[in-house]
Amino acid sequence: MPDTHSNLLNEVRTLKEEIKQLKTRKKFGLVWEDKPEEVVELCKEKLPVLSEDKTRAIKGNNGPTNIFIEGDNYHALSVLNYTHQGKIDAIYIDPPYNTGARDWKYNNNYVDTSDSFRHSKWISFMYHRLLLARELLSKEGVICVTIDDNELPKLLLLMEEIFGEDKHLGTVVIRNNPKGRMTNKKFSLIHEYAVFFGKTSSSSIKKLPISPEDKTHNYQKAADGSWFLTVNLRKQGVDSTAYNKKGKLSERYFPIYFDPSNGQVSSVKKFEIEIWPVDQKGEKRIWRRGREAIDEMYSQGDLWVKQVSGKYQVYYKFRGGLEGQMPKSMWYDSKFSASEYGTNILDTIMGARETFQYPKSPYAVMESILAITNKKDAQILDFFAGSGTTAQAVIMLNKKDNGHRRFILCTNNENKIAEEVTYPRIKKVMEGVKGLEEITGAEANLRYLKTDFIDGIITDKNKKNLVNKSTEMLCLKEDCFDVVKKGQNFKIFNNNQGKNLGIIYDDTGIEPFKKEVQKLNKKVSTYVFSLDDSAREEEFEDIDSFVELRPIPTAILNVYRRIFK
Numbered sequence: 001m002p003d004t005h006s007n008l009l010n011e012v013r014t015l016k017e018e019i020k021q022l023k024t025r026k027k028f029g030l031v032w033e034d035k036p037e038e039v040v041e042l043c044k045e046k047l048p049v050l051s052e053d054k055t056r057a058i059k060g061n062n063g064p065t066n067i068f069i070e071g072d073n074y075h076a077l078s079v080l081n082y083t084h085q086g087k088i089d090a091i092y093i094d095p096p097y098n099t100g101a102r103d104w105k106y107n108n109n110y111v112d113t114s115d116s117f118r119h120s121k122w123i124s125f126m127y128h129r130l131l132l133a134r135e136l137l138s139k140e141g142v143i144c145v146t147i148d149d150n151e152l153p154k155l156l157l158l159m160e161e162i163f164g165e166d167k168h169l170g171t172v173v174i175r176n177n178p179k180g181r182m183t184n185k186k187f188s189l190i191h192e193y194a195v196f197f198g199k200t201s202s203s204s205i206k207k208l209p210i211s212p213e214d215k216t217h218n219y220q221k222a223a224d225g226s227w228f229l230t231v232n233l234r235k236q237g238v239d240s241t242a243y244n245k246k247g248k249l250s251e252r253y254f255p256i257y258f259d260p261s262n263g264q265v266s267s268v269k270k271f272e273i274e275i276w277p278v279d280q281k282g283e284k285r286i287w288r289r290g291r292e293a294i295d296e297m298y299s300q301g302d303l304w305v306k307q308v309s310g311k312y313q314v315y316y317k318f319r320g321g322l323e324g325q326m327p328k329s330m331w332y333d334s335k336f337s338a339s340e341y342g343t344n345i346l347d348t349i350m351g352a353r354e355t356f357q358y359p360k361s362p363y364a365v366m367e368s369i370l371a372i373t374n375k376k377d378a379q380i381l382d383f384f385a386g387s388g389t390t391a392q393a394v395i396m397l398n399k400k401d402n403g404h405r406r407f408i409l410c411t412n413n414e415n416k417i418a419e420e421v422t423y424p425r426i427k428k429v430m431e432g433v434k435g436l437e438e439i440t441g442a443e444a445n446l447r448y449l450k451t452d453f454i455d456g457i458i459t460d461k462n463k464k465n466l467v468n469k470s471t472e473m474l475c476l477k478e479d480c481f482d483v484v485k486k487g488q489n490f491k492i493f494n495n496n497q498g499k500n501l502g503i504i505y506d507d508t509g510i511e512p513f514k515k516e517v518q519k520l521n522k523k524v525s526t527y528v529f530s531l532d533d534s535a536r537e538e539e540f541e542d543i544d545s546f547v548e549l550r551p552i553p554t555a556i557l558n559v560y561r562r563i564f565k
């Protein structure tokens, strides 16, 4: 009897356990085989840091400092989780599309159609990077990921999982290949997609500015220099019918009087001819403006009557609409064509053909950035930079509207692309390219950083090592790269915006650093080596108005603990 009882109890326990597991099991969403990725696994033993290749720095006086990171983006994004958490306004990425045509590598091997884990590997690859990228976005930040039919459905589910279904701001269809891809059985594709997700519910797509000179909008310039559109005074579309749902006749349904002998117009009965807001089908509609506004517009010369197909039509000058429009979900313009504006522009810049396959059109990237943020000093990140189209797009946007946007680009050095294509392209665009009227050079700076590693076992010696190797990370975090003073175990940097950064690598650096700060007589953001979490405030009491103290490396290690678990 007691045996039966305890057996029963055991069974109940097992059942309860199974119910608990069933409750936590995924009910809906993407399921994939998480194949370990070497670059991710590496971070269990080594910690990523950055080192600068100073020979490749580009200095352009007062312009913003842009960053190029050569290395695997998993490592670059890990570092950025310390330096740029919550600071990025816009992420634009164009990852490998996993077409099966050996267009990307996983664990150093090309992935092709014979690989039965092809989709799982791609999802794992993207998952690890998107998780890190999400943390970098500001509260209003938005990410745009371009993709084609191969992985669109999986990408959408993955993004919903990471960002939340309600953060999906839309998926745009971009006509990137007007000639169409060669196919036998399937449709010939002329488009790809750009998927937009916001970080929080405060994120939104922004109105795209309208340039009245742009012929597609039909704006005309008035004698006083203002811009107007010629619009039919009769309303069309929603809420334009003369009778409302309850059958009441609108006050905006009335005749306008017209004298064809002299073109005079009035809302008051002065002339024989009556013009009613009735459309071509005989449907009664309403005027867009009331009587008073109509007479006012006529007296200003902004309203007139014209005969079209034997019928009198009233037109007026509409002076609004220039504040912008919400971007539409289909981008059809030829300027988005990758072959016409991607490859051709890149060939002209590089002075050589086919240095990179399938670069994007810079106009498609510019449009995506403008749809994400209207901040003229936005911080923009692209961690699948390829040939560097995003850098060019940022520079062109700044040129167009006098902006101060900055970019952080990252790409690996597969086929020497970072050294031989991305970096030279950025340099040439900053210098200006003959024959490309929109690329006339820019006042912009660039720092070339590479990912590096230190031993990840947390000992006092390794903590010291991390601090010694943290210089570039701190320069990146504080946006201060120019050395002002280099002493024994300390360094002071500044930037062209008047900001100062101090790094104290060892206790022996404290006193000489303090003397320099007093001489400098400026506020310095100061990182102090400390084995624990204290910033040694008591040692700086005499100069506390000059220093803002932060201990290192604990803050860096805390970020790495969180992301590498």
Ligand SMILES: C[S@@+](CC[C@H](N)C(=O)[O-])C[C@H]1O[C@@H](n2cnc3c(N)ncnc32)[C@H](O)[C@@H]1O
Residues within 6 Å of the ligand: 071, 072, 073, 074, 094, 095, 096, 097, 104, 356, 358, 359, 360, 361, 383, 384, 385, 386, 387, 388, 389, 390, 410, 411, 412, 414, 417
């Ligand atoms: C599709 S291309 C981007 C093209 C780019 N939008 C342009 O217009 O030139 C993707 C790029 O990401 C790089 N890439 C792929 N995996 C990477 C990784 N794990 N880390 C860094 N870059 C990577 C590839 O080398 C390739 O250059």
